[in-house]
Amino acid sequence: MGYPHPPHPKETPVLSKHFGEADARTYDGWVRRGGYKALEQALGMTREQVVDAVKASGLRGRGGAGFPTGLKWSFMPKEVTKPHYLCCNADESEPGTFKDREIMRWTPHALIEGCAIAAYAIGAEVTYIYIRGEFTDPWRVMETALAEAYAKGVVGPNAMGKGKRIDMHLHRGAGAYICGEETAMMNSIEGKRGNPRIKPPFPAQSGLFGCPTTINNVETLAAVPHILVNGADWYKTMCLGNPKSTGTKLLSVCGTIARPGNYELTLGFPLKDLLYDLAGGPLPGRRFKAVIPGGSSVPILTAEEADSTVLDYEGCVAAGTMLGSGGVIVMDDSCDMVYQTMRLAAFYAHESCAQCTQCREGTAWTTKILQRILAGQGQARDLDLLLDLADQMTGKTICVLSDSCAAPVVSAIRKFRPEFERYLTTGRQTA
Amino acid sequence: MSDLVKLTVEGREVEVPKGTMVLEAAKLAGILVPHYCYHPSLPVAGVCRMCLVEIEKQPKLAASCATPVAEGMVVKVQTAPAREARQAVLEFLLINHPLDCPICDQAGECELQDYVFQEGRSATRYDEYAKRFNPVEEFGDDVLYVPNRCILCTRCVRFMEHVADEAVLNVSERGDRAYIGIDEGHRLNHPWAGNVVDLCPVGSLISKDFLHKARAWDLDKTPSVCTGCTQGCNVTLETRDNTVLRVRPRTNERINRHFICDEGRLGYPWMNRADRLEAPMVRQDGRLVATDWERAFAAAARLAGGGSARGAVALVSPCASNEALAAVAALLTRLGGTGAFRVREGAEAPLAGIPNLALRKERAPNVHGALAAGMSRDWAGVAGRAAGAGLVIALDESLEGVALGSAGVLYLGTVLSDPARAHAAVVLPCCNAAEEEGSFTNRDGVVQAYWQAKAAPGMARPAAWVLSEIAERAPAGATA
Numbered sequence: 001m002g003y004p005h006p007p008h009p010k011e012t013p014v015l016s017k018h019f020g021e022a023d024a025r026t027y028d029g030w031v032r033r034g035g036y037k038a039l040e041q042a043l044g045m046t047r048e049q050v051v052d053a054v055k056a057s058g059l060r061g062r063g064g065a066g067f068p069t070g071l072k073w074s075f076m077p078k079e080v081t082k083p084h085y086l087c088c089n090a091d092e093s094e095p096g097t098f099k100d101r102e103i104m105r106w107t108p109h110a111l112i113e114g115c116a117i118a119a120y121a122i123g124a125e126v127t128y129i130y131i132r133g134e135f136t137d138p139w140r141v142m143e144t145a146l147a148e149a150y151a152k153g154v155v156g157p158n159a160m161g162k163g164k165r166i167d168m169h170l171h172r173g174a175g176a177y178i179c180g181e182e183t184a185m186m187n188s189i190e191g192k193r194g195n196p197r198i199k200p201p202f203p204a205q206s207g208l209f210g211c212p213t214t215i216n217n218v219e220t221l222a223a224v225p226h227i228l229v230n231g232a233d234w235y236k237t238m239c240l241g242n243p244k245s246t247g248t249k250l251l252s253v254c255g256t257i258a259r260p261g262n263y264e265l266t267l268g269f270p271l272k273d274l275l276y277d278l279a280g281g282p283l284p285g286r287r288f289k290a291v292i293p294g295g296s297s298v299p300i301l302t303a304e305e306a307d308s309t310v311l312d313y314e315g316c317v318a319a320g321t322m323l324g325s326g327g328v329i330v331m332d333d334s335c336d337m338v339y340q341t342m343r344l345a346a347f348y349a350h351e352s353c354a355q356c357t358q359c360r361e362g363t364a365w366t367t368k369i370l371q372r373i374l375a376g377q378g379q380a381r382d383l384d385l386l387l388d389l390a391d392q393m394t395g396k397t398i399c400v401l402s403d404s405c406a407a408p409v410v411s412a413i414r415k416f417r418p419e420f421e422r423y424l425t426t427g428r429q430t431a
Numbered sequence: 432m433s434d435l436v437k438l439t440v441e442g443r444e445v446e447v448p449k450g451t452m453v454l455e456a457a458k459l460a461g462i463l464v465p466h467y468c469y470h471p472s473l474p475v476a477g478v479c480r481m482c483l484v485e486i487e488k489q490p491k492l493a494a495s496c497a498t499p500v501a502e503g504m505v506v507k508v509q510t511a512p513a514r515e516a517r518q519a520v521l522e523f524l525l526i527n528h529p530l531d532c533p534i535c536d537q538a539g540e541c542e543l544q545d546y547v548f549q550e551g552r553s554a555t556r557y558d559e560y561a562k563r564f565n566p567v568e569e570f571g572d573d574v575l576y577v578p579n580r581c582i583l584c585t586r587c588v589r590f591m592e593h594v595a596d597e598a599v600l601n602v603s604e605r606g607d608r609a610y611i612g613i614d615e616g617h618r619l620n621h622p623w624a625g626n627v628v629d630l631c632p633v634g635s636l637i638s639k640d641f642l643h644k645a646r647a648w649d650l651d652k653t654p655s656v657c658t659g660c661t662q663g664c665n666v667t668l669e670t671r672d673n674t675v676l677r678v679r680p681r682t683n684e685r686i687n688r689h690f691i692c693d694e695g696r697l698g699y700p701w702m703n704r705a706d707r708l709e710a711p712m713v714r715q716d717g718r719l720v721a722t723d724w725e726r727a728f729a730a731a732a733r734l735a736g737g738g739s740a741r742g743a744v745a746l747v748s749p750c751a752s753n754e755a756l757a758a759v760a761a762l763l764t765r766l767g768g769t770g771a772f773r774v775r776e777g778a779e780a781p782l783a784g785i786p787n788l789a790l791r792k793e794r795a796p797n798v799h800g801a802l803a804a805g806m807s808r809d810w811a812g813v814a815g816r817a818a819g820a821g822l823v824i825a826l827d828e829s830l831e832g833v834a835l836g837s838a839g840v841l842y843l844g845t846v847l848s849d850p851a852r853a854h855a856a857v858v859l860p861c862c863n864a865a866e867e868e869g870s871f872t873n874r875d876g877v878v879q880a881y882w883q884a885k886a887a888p889g890m891a892r893p894a895a896w897v898l899s900e901i902a903e904r905a906p907a908g909a910t911a
Contacts, residue, residue: 176605193602198477198497354583354602354609355478361523364607368560385556392519395491396480 008263008278012238014248015222016264019106025141027148030109036154038225042117043162050121054224056232058239058246063089063180063217064295064325066245066313069224075204076122076212084124085213087189088115088221090131090138091173091180094295095347096327099250099262100218104131104138107222108145114221116155116166117228122214125165130185133173142170177351181399182215183207184353195353196399217325219250241268245312249323253279255330256286267312274311275330286332290416294324296344297404299411321411337416338423341409342370348405359402362393366409373420376428383413383420438504453495453506454482464508465517465546467524467632468584469496472688472785474593479584481546483516484508492516514550521547526557527607528633529579537634539647543582565610570600571619573639573697574628578610581635587611587627594690596783597621611635622780622790625693629679640697641677645669653884654681656871658750658864659695660791661798663873666691668699668865668884675702675865675884686877690782692790701863702885708847708860709889719858724890724900731857732904734822734839735766741821743768744813744838747806748827749795751894752869753878755861756797756804758898759826763805765905766822770806771813773828774798791874796864800872825851826894827861841901843894860891867893 004020007013023029030036042050055070076084088111092100103111115127131139146168149155159166171189173179179188183197186208207213227235239246245267251274254260258280265274271293275281282288288303293311299321301309309319316323331340349363366389369382390406397403413420423429434449438456445460452475457464467479477497484495487505492513495506507513524543532538565578585602588611592598599619603612613619619627628638650669657664657678664687669677678699680691711727712719722730735743743766745759763770774795781789807813817823818836825840829848842855845863866887870880 198475198494349606352606354605354607355476355585356480357478357520357523357582358480360583360607360609361526365523365526365557365560372559381556389519392516392523396483396516398477 005259005261010269010273010278011264012248012266013264014226014238015103015107015110015219015250016262019102019262021106024107025109025145027109027145027152027154030107034229035109035225036113036160038228039113039116039154040160040162041228042120043160043164047121047123050117050228053232054121054227057227057235058232058244059220059223059227059235060245060313061217062219062223062249062326064094064297064322066323069216069220072204072216073118073122073214075202076214077204080123082211083126083209084122085208085211086115086119086122086124086127087182087185087208087213087215088127088129088218089180089182089185089215090129090135090218091185092132092135092218092325093173093177093180094297094325094327095344096252096254096292096329097295097325098252098254099326101135101138102250102262103218103222104135104142108138108142109149110222110225111142111218112145112149112155112168114224115168116159117224118214118216118221119166120164122212124214125167127166127168128171128189128208129168130171130173130179130189132180133175139170139172146170176353177347178353178399178401181401184399185215186213193353195355196401198398223247238266239268239312240266241310241312242314245314249311249326251311251326251328253328253330255328256283256332256334257281257330258283265311268315269311271309271311271328272307274328275306279330282332286334288330289333289335290331290337290340290412292321292327292329292408293319294322295327296329296347297400297407298322298324299407300415301411302415336429337412337419338370338374341412342367342374344408345370345405348401352401356397356402358393359397359405362389362402363405365389366393366405370409373423374428376423378420378424380424382424383417386413436500436502436504438500438502438506440506441508447500449500451500453484453486453493453498453500453504456500457484457495457506457508462508464495465550466496467542467582468586470586470589470630470689472594472690473586473589473630476585476589479520479582481517481520483513483520485510485513517546517550518552521551522555522557524582525551525555526560527563527579528582529562531580534643535580535634536637536641536643537580537631537647541634542632563607568613570613570636571621571624573625573693574619575637575639575642576611576613577635577637580633581611582633583609583611584632585611586630586632587636590627590630591619591621591624594626594782594784595621595623600627622694623690623692623782625696626680626690629689638677645671645676650676651884653882655865655881655884656796656879657691657695658796658871659692659698659794661793661796661874662687662789662791663796663871663875663877663879664691664695665879666695668702670865670884673885675699686873686875687788688785690785690788692780692782694777694780694790694794699865702865704846704863706846707888707891708845708858709891711860711890712855712858714856719852719855724892727857727859728900728904731841731859731901734841734856735762735901735905737821737839741819742766743822743824744817744820745770745806745824745826746814746817746828746830746833747772747801747824749774749793749798749801750864751797751801751827752864752867753797753800753804753872754869754895755826755893755898756801756806758895758902759824760804760806762824762898762902762905765902768820768822769813769816770804770824771808771810772798772801772806773810787875793874796873797871799874799876800870800878803872825855826898830854843897845891859897860889861894861897862887862891866891867895869893869895
């Protein structure tokens with residue numbers, strides 16, 4: 001991880017190698033660490049060669065969906081008839097996730113370089129980096145680094161002196177979770193209310209300002225320079241599990257655990273080792289009860305299930321959950337699962353953009369039911385009602401916010417039903 | 432015909448142009464998929480999620496308003512998953528809906544009522560929780576917003592933004608706290624703003640003019656044509672107890688799509704005027720005396736015959752029907768004379784998002800019908816000859832400001848104007864546009880029929896009929 005404590009021997013520091021080194025934030029410091037070589041190399045290749053290299057590496061989107069990055073880039077039109085845009089998703093609003101924040105805080109030039117390479121590969125001249133509004137420190141760091149990059153001619157009208165225009169704008173979010181959804185982000189950049197758009201059309205056909213657009217996560221883009229410099233084969237060999245999940249991933253561990261923080265792991269790493277070895281296991285005298293492995297939107301695992309889960313895209317799906325954004329939220333036996341579920345549902349009810357009926361009304365209703373159960377006034381039929389609502393909130397809306405609210409509720413009720421039933425039979429619990 | 436796509440909706444095969452949405456294709460197959468946010472004249476939002484249908488070989492239910500058709504597509508509306516999904520949407524919509532139908536203007540023509548009745552649950556599972564409450568807001572001079580009834584379909588927001596091109600409405604707040612907001616310092620007073628009341632599928636946006644006036648099911652609806660300007664928007668006159676209570680747009684893709692302007696919408700009270708001419712009158716000893724139609728016709732025929740030597744002048748209203756204007760033209764041909772009209776003017780107010788749709792400068796429905804009947808725009812020239820003419824025929828024209836001299840004046844109208852009271856020899860009561868059948872010719876030359884919506888007062892008759900009766904009695908060959 002590198003910051004605040006030194007990397008664990010089982011980590012594979014690639015993106016996080018220079019975390020904690022203040023010097024790495026400057027242009028000179030970054031170049032001393034091998035920075036901007038990849039961009040220079042990329043600008044000497046054709047667009048297709050860059051895309052092919054990323055395709056060959058097996059790099060997949062680190063924002064949550066895990067879509068193959070090279071494939072996504074290849075959806076952009078070959079002929080540039082309209083402006084192409086690259087959007088870097090630095091909104092990082094998924095509860096439990098704080099990896100992009102650290103990348104921007106410590107290695108801003110890694111992101112700028114990754115963006116520049118990606119922009120070149122998709123034929124874009126303009127990149128928007130959409131930074132979460134609450135990220136004041138990363139914003140300052142990125143602002144300084146981008147100004148420096150412009151001053152050094154790394155980006156701008158004649159990037160790296162190779163005659164290519166690569167412009168970059170920082171765009172600050174205003175605090176809406178939903179603006180981390182790619183189409184809502186495009187609306188937000190356009191100055192509209194951050195509501196997700198109906199797909200199709202997909203962003204690669206009609207995205208930002210109606211032009212072909214690619215949206216990539218910070219961590220994804222930051223990995224691109226390493227792939228170009230070290231080769232796709234090098235990246236592909238970083239794999240402990242399924243060969244479809246390659247490279248390293250930053251896992252943000254938080255909750256009731258001894259050493260919370262970011263850990264960079266080769267994909268395929270056992271979740272058990274992350275929890276007990278790297279992150280130090282439970283707090284003294286406690287046992288783990290539940291783990292959410294990929295940010296608040298994915299189904300909850302019991303501690304037993306977590307023990308056998310492998311941290312890659314396929315391994316998490318096999319365990320009935322998703323790798324998501326890699327925000328590992330740990331709950332020990334002091335946690336009240338009913339309260340935690342309510343807290344999650346309340347978050348989604350607060351953040352629903354209010355477009356789709358199921359989401360607008362369903363997230364709020366779900367929260368009300370859970371609050372009533374917590375108050376000791378739940379009714380026997382409430383659990384079935386919650387499951388039925390969750391069913392109607394899944395797969396029926398424009399974006400997946402309501403699915404994200406339903407998934408933890410369903411898994412919590414399925415896996416921790418006795419805790420819910422205790423509230424229903426004996427009323428309000430006192431600590 | 433390669434740009435046609437064949438698909439099956441509920442077992443019915445239908446062929447539609449490429450790019451058509453499934454919901455529209457289903458309509459063509461005769462199946463209405465329940466929906467709220469979709470409207471054919473607005474951009475697709477796909478937010479109410481009511482129009483979910485099952486499409487074979489697609490893993491998830493599809494919003495039929497936002498799914499383009501594809502060759503060989505098999506669409507199923509009434510399968511269990513689709514019905515359950517729509518039932519759930521209805522339940523979600525109702526949890527914060529006040530169910531104040533007994534005092535809601537929309538009741539009876541409410542899409543929420545209709546679809547809940549059609550496929551909703553019989554009882555809610557949202558018990559013991561408080562409903563969302565927000566106070567009623569006045570959006571504009573005629574539009575009230577009742578946020579509690581709102582289902583956030585955003586039709587009004589999209590109409591103002593994309594059709595009226597004056598984006599003053601928005602969705603404010605998020606989640607279940609959301610409501611329709613109006614930009615600070617702005618009012619919903621666009622000349623076409625009233626359409627949001629029609630677009631609103633529930634009773635959330637309501638017209639102050641119609642507020643608590645009538646229950647929807649008590650209204651009789653008559654197809655008509657707006658008399659407000661030369662555009663010729665198709666409207667429905669809604670009446671109860673022989674009174675026009677509301678005017679609403681009637682769909683015509685070529686002329687006004689689904690919209691009418693506020694001037695046309697709110698300009699109907701003249702149709703209900705109480706100070707109407709109810710009996711024919713003939714001047715005797717300097718006074719107008721009520722009489723029956725036979726005597727009045729005889730007097731009118733004498734007037735026409737007597738005046739023909741010095742020629743006739745017709746001063747007509749561009750609000751008269753084509754039929755009445757043609758009858759005047761025929762009389763003028765026989766008697767020898769000319770006709771003219773004058774028209775009230777106002778500011779033109781286009782509806783930005785619809786080509787060739789505006790509240791037109793000339794505020795009368797039949798300017799082009801009058802021109803076609805040979806009436807002149809040279810009002811000053813023709814009216815100037817009135818004093819010297821043997822006969823002046825006034826068709827629904829007040830004669831205000833016209834020097835009449837000693838001419839014999841034959842006045843056909845709905846109300847008795849002051850000049851007519853002073854000068855007319857014969858006064859004949861006529862129907863207004865809500866009381867007769869007829870046609871208008873709009874600015875593009877489209878002839879459109881309108882129908883009788885209410886009974887005429889007293890003995891008033893359609894002007895075209897009255898004129899034809901006079902023509903029958905006027906001396907043949909009276910031509911000068």
